[in-house]
Amino acid sequence: EAGVAQSPRYKIIEKRQSVAFWCNPISGHATLYWYQQILGQGPKLLIQFQNNGVVDDSQLPKDRFSAERLKGVDSTLKIQPAKLEDSAVYLCASSLRQGARNTIYFGEGSWLTVV
Amino acid sequence: QQQVKQSPQSLIVQKGGISIINCAYENTAFDYFPWYQQFPGKGPALLIAINPDVSEKKEGRFTISFNKSAKQFSLHIMDSQPGDSATYFCAAGGIRSSSGSARQLTFGSGTQLTVLP
Numbered sequence: 431e432a433g434v435a436q437s438p439r440y441k442i443i444e445k446r447q448s449v450a451f452w453c454n455p456i457s458g459h460a461t462l463y464w465y466q467q468i469l470g471q472g473p474k475l476l477i478q479f480q481n482n483g484v485v486d487d488s489q490l491p492k493d494r495f496s497a498e499r500l501k502g503v504d505s506t507l508k509i510q511p512a513k514l515e516d517s518a519v520y521l522c523a524s525s526l527r528q529g530a531r532n533t534i535y536f537g538e539g540s541w542l543t544v545v
Numbered sequence: 546q547q548q549v550k551q552s553p554q555s556l557i558v559q560k561g562g563i564s565i566i567n568c569a570y571e572n573t574a575f576d577y578f579p580w581y582q583q584f585p586g587k588g589p590a591l592l593i594a595i596n597p598d599v600s601e602k603k604e605g606r607f608t609i610s611f612n613k614s615a616k617q618f619s620l621h622i623m624d625s626q627p628g629d630s631a632t633y634f635c636a637a638g639g640i641r642s643s644s645g646s647a648r649q650l651t652f653g654s655g656t657q658l659t660v661l662p
Contacts, residue, residue, distance in 0.1 A: 434588070463649075472551075472634050472652030473589065486647040521588055531577045531596060531638065534650060536588030 432456065434537035436522050442543045448510035451540040455503070455524030462499055463534065464507050465521040473521055473536075479505065512544045549637050551653030558660050564622040566656045568635035571616065577638030578611060579650070580620050584631045592633070593620070625660045632657050 435454040443449050455462050460481050465473035476495065477487040481502040490497070494513070499505040509516055519539040525532040550569045558564045568578075579594035595602045595609040595618065602609045608621040622629055635653040 470655070472549075472636075472654050474652070475649055478647055478649060480647075486649065523588070531594065533579075533591050533594075536581075536590065538586065538588050 434522055434524055434535055436520075436537040436540050438540060439538065440541045440543075442545060443512055445514055445544050446511040448508065449512060449542060450506050450508045451520050451522070451542075453505045453507070453522030453537060455505070455522070456535055458526065459524035459535075460502070460527050461525045461532070462505050463523040463525075464497055464505070465523060465536075467519040467521055467539070469518070476507070509542075512542075514544050517542055517544045549635060549651050549653040551635050551656060553656060554654070555657045556659070558625045558658065560625065560627060560660055560662050562625050562660075564620075564625045564629070564658055564660070566620045566633055566635070566658070567617065568619065568637075568653050569615075569617045570637045570651075572637070572639065572651075573616070575637035575639040575651075577650075578609065578618050579636050579638065580607075580609065581634045581636060581652075582631050583634065583655075589634055622658075625658075627660045627662050630658055630660050 437452050462479040464476045467473045476490045477497045478485050479499040482499045497507045519541050521539045523534045523536045525534045580592045581589035582592040583589040593604050593607045597613050606623045611618040632655045634655050636650040638650050
């Protein structure tokens, strides 16, 4: 079974530029998550989708971050304009459904460096 | 209220030794406690999980001990091996008050485990 696919794996941009990350979850997984993992810290949830609807984006900095999940499958996360503190690994994850004790499967992440 | 506190930040163990990582939570609404293992350059992967109905769960060399009254849980790795060297994250699952009805995981800050050969 294919895992969660993410691209690009690495990106270096200058501050104030924009960047977009793409995620393809495991086939059939209804719930999709975007996490931000800053070096030395645990993953922090940015946004959670159930099919193509947002169920929680309370920790998404909406002045610069946006995300969408078209047709309930692939998702993109965009940052515009980027700040130095956005340097992190952006992890996409998916689970079969949003319920109690569903295993969340993570992709390998997209590493962002803002200079 | 929503934090999960993890310690130690780093741990060095000799091969064959026991590795112990501790976590504490505050939100009594959490009802699922997984541990994730992350190797460099990879995403976290589920290692073992427990729900608050039981006080211990063992899978091979990995054991979770859970103390509901103290709101603490820990991961024990018996007979630690160099291949266990990774970063370990505890997490707590449930509904965060700010998320409405969405069930989510809140992660600890991670423990970098090094097992010396």
